[in-house]
Amino acid sequence: MGEYRNGIDGAIALLLALTRRNGEATLTELAAECGIARASLYRIVRILEDAGLVRRERGKLFVGPAGAAFASGSARRSKALVGGGHRLSESERLREKPEAGPVELSAPPAWRRNGRYRIGFSNASLSNPWRYALVHSVEFAAARLGRAVDRFTIRHADEDAAQQVADIDDFIAEGVDGLIVSAVVPDLVGPAVARAMAAGIAVVLVDRGVSDHVPRISFVCADDAGIGRLSALWLGERLMGQGSVLMLPGHSEAEPARKRLAAALAAFGNFPEIVMLPVEWTGWERERARDIVRDHLSRSTPISGVWCDSGLQGVGSLQAFNDFGTPRGEFPPHTGGDLNLAYKLAIRHHVQLAAVDYPAAMGFRAMQVLHAALQGQWVPSRVDVPLYVAITRGAATRSLKPDSWAEDRVRWDLPDDLVFHSGLGEGYNPRAFRVHYPGNSYNRSAARALQ
Amino acid sequence: MSVQETLGVGALARILKEIGQGDAASVAELAARTDVSRTTSFEIVRRLQEAQLVRRDMDGGITAGPAATALGFAAFGIASLAGRAETLLAWLHERSDAFAELVVGQTSLIALGKPKPDVNLDAPVTDATGTERARLRLAWRPHTTQAERQRISADFERVRISLEQYLAE
Numbered sequence: 001m002g003e004y005r006n007g008i009d010g011a012i013a014l015l016l017a018l019t020r021r022n023g024e025a026t027l028t029e030l031a032a033e034c035g036i037a038r039a040s041l042y043r044i045v046r047i048l049e050d051a052g053l054v055r056r057e058r059g060k061l062f063v064g065p066a067g068a069a070f071a072s073g074s075a076r077r078s079k080a081l082v083g084g085g086h087r088l089s090e091s092e093r094l095r096e097k098p099e100a101g102p103v104e105l106s107a108p109p110a111w112r113r114n115g116r117y118r119i120g121f122s123n124a125s126l127s128n129p130w131r132y133a134l135v136h137s138v139e140f141a142a143a144r145l146g147r148a149v150d151r152f153t154i155r156h157a158d159e160d161a162a163q164q165v166a167d168i169d170d171f172i173a174e175g176v177d178g179l180i181v182s183a184v185v186p187d188l189v190g191p192a193v194a195r196a197m198a199a200g201i202a203v204v205l206v207d208r209g210v211s212d213h214v215p216r217i218s219f220v221c222a223d224d225a226g227i228g229r230l231s232a233l234w235l236g237e238r239l240m241g242q243g244s245v246l247m248l249p250g251h252s253e254a255e256p257a258r259k260r261l262a263a264a265l266a267a268f269g270n271f272p273e274i275v276m277l278p279v280e281w282t283g284w285e286r287e288r289a290r291d292i293v294r295d296h297l298s299r300s301t302p303i304s305g306v307w308c309d310s311g312l313q314g315v316g317s318l319q320a321f322n323d324f325g326t327p328r329g330e331f332p333p334h335t336g337g338d339l340n341l342a343y344k345l346a347i348r349h350h351v352q353l354a355a356v357d358y359p360a361a362m363g364f365r366a367m368q369v370l371h372a373a374l375q376g377q378w379v380p381s382r383v384d385v386p387l388y389v390a391i392t393r394g395a396a397t398r399s400l401k402p403d404s405w406a407e408d409r410v411r412w413d414l415p416d417d418l419v420f421h422s423g424l425g426e427g428y429n430p431r432a433f434r435v436h437y438p439g440n441s442y443n444r445s446a447a448r449a450l451q
Numbered sequence: 452m453s454v455q456e457t458l459g460v461g462a463l464a465r466i467l468k469e470i471g472q473g474d475a476a477s478v479a480e481l482a483a484r485t486d487v488s489r490t491t492s493f494e495i496v497r498r499l500q501e502a503q504l505v506r507r508d509m510d511g512g513i514t515a516g517p518a519a520t521a522l523g524f525a526a527f528g529i530a531s532l533a534g535r536a537e538t539l540l541a542w543l544h545e546r547s548d549a550f551a552e553l554v555v556g557q558t559s560l561i562a563l564g565k566p567k568p569d570v571n572l573d574a575p576v577t578d579a580t581g582t583e584r585a586r587l588r589l590a591w592r593p594h595t596t597q598a599e600r601q602r603i604s605a606d607f608e609r610v611r612i613s614l615e616q617y618l619a620e
Contacts, residue, residue, distance in 0.1 A: 007456030023525030040452040051464035063526035069471040071523030102613035115509030
């Protein structure tokens with residue numbers, strides 16, 4: 001039974017009780033549930049009925065037209081908050097892995113305040129250009145939120161899980177309203193994420209997740225398995241199912257890299273006559289990939305194709321072939337984009353390249369999702385930012401068609417370490433990126449070592 | 452209930468009705484429009500905020516809160532879809548670039564995108580007893596390919612079963 005203090009409390013209690021009963025109840029039920037004397041209840045009902053908030057019919061109480069009006073306004077209020085405004089292109093839509101079953105949603109966190117949020121971003125590292133683009137993307141989104149952000153702080157963990165746990169605990173102690181986390185190692189960072197959620201902080205994971213059982217508002221990422229599968233299918237088809245493939249995945253402890261590799265190996269299973277050379281992790285490091293390939297070339301290992309899950313290390317492989325004196329047009333086909341230099345090298349040396357880019361724009365999207373949740377919106381529990389495919393002209397295969405040709409996508413006027421698909425527009429230059437949001441100084445990015 | 456309390460309920464009813472009719476307004480504006488004193492208006496808005504029937508936006512404007520949205524959906528017998536339906540329809544609309552709509556009886560509760568003369572997908576949203584509570588509708592853009600239509604249809608079905616799942620709660 002509810003607690004009735006006065007008429008206003010009674011009216012509010014009645015409206016809430018009517019909602020709980022899905023818009024239909026007898027006055028007796030409502031009187032009992034709200035703890036209101038019948039005489040007082042009748043007076044409250046008459047007043048609310050005069051305003052159209054409720055209506056009586058056949059001895060029952062229903063929501064009136066003025067109450068119903070709140071429903072039609074809700075979509076208008078939420079439209080501006082939910083969604084990234086990105087319409088899937090036909091190729092993006094068709095490239096997605098089909099899913100069935102309900103769309104999982106997360107309830108918004110407990111209401112704290114209306115706008116002027118304190119937000120933190122716990123970033124795994126700045127170990128490569130893609131991670132700079134991710135940070136820039138998140139910062140750009142924070143800047144776009146304007147006055148809705150009271151303070152935005154970024155901490156980099158330098159691939160140190162213990163440091164990241166400490167960073168997250170610091171954010172909790174500071175009382176942030178929302179937190180974006182790109183996890184160093186899921187199992188080690190998960191408990192800290194759980195602590196943040198338990199403290200009432202809305203947490204959105206980006207790029208790298210944590211274990212499924214760890215509560216979170218949402219996980220914004222891209223289809224890593226799709227990257228592995230599509231790039232491997234392309235390479236297998238380009239090789240017509242023959243030859244040997246050098247496997248150069250990214251970071252062995254990073255969830256995205258492991259997923260991509262697993263999917264690639266499964267896809268290569270469609271080409272049983274292709275010889276798979278042993279997997280050699282590169283840490284997404286250009287020089288490590290260069291050393292690996294240089295070593296193979298010095299030992300005359302036959303390499304028909306090179307599979308990389310990103311151009312971050314792919315450029316190292318291309319440079320090794322160039323160092324070795326491989327004539328233009330005789331480099332084996334490569335996979336791995338993301339990076340402007342990968343495109344430049346492929347075009348310069350007439351390399352067949354398929355780039356299934358991992359969108360750094362997921363940073364922007366993560367901030368959007370977090371803001372929507374803080375504003376009281378239900379949000380999808382998982383948001384997949386579409387992949388982008390670029391292939392060197394004429395090298396498309398049955399399984400992989402490009403969104404654009406690499407020759408049209410490359411930016412000769414912009415730095416080698418430009419990462420595409422950051423959500424920062426065509427003019428984005430990582431070396432000149434400046435941004436303003438409460439919490440940064442001199443409009444400098446928190447990821448500015450490249451500058 | 453005293454005369455004072457009766458007047459208070461009347462003021463609450465006028466304020467809540469005013470909020471449901473339009474865009475965000477300051478408490479002072481609400482007070483003026485509803486002929487309620489500022490002191491009383493502030494007190495009523497405070498109580499409505501506690502109950503989440505209203506919220507303040509960043510500029511101090513008062514808008515409907517999640518409890519008011521749920522009240523609105525309860526008018527159509529689908530209170531449990533409040534909040535969720537908006538997100539699901541937005542998800543469907545974004546991914547398909549199609550007109551997506553949730554209809555209850557003759558009332559279009561949520562409509563996103565540019566309406567089209569013809570509806571391509573139209574399916575009931577039923578509760579646990581199998582009673583139709585709403586209809587989900589979609590009209591795709593002209594020149595949508597067959598392959599896209601299949602994908603959009605799959606997304607449509609996912610949203611429909613999601614709505615039914617939440618209705619059953």
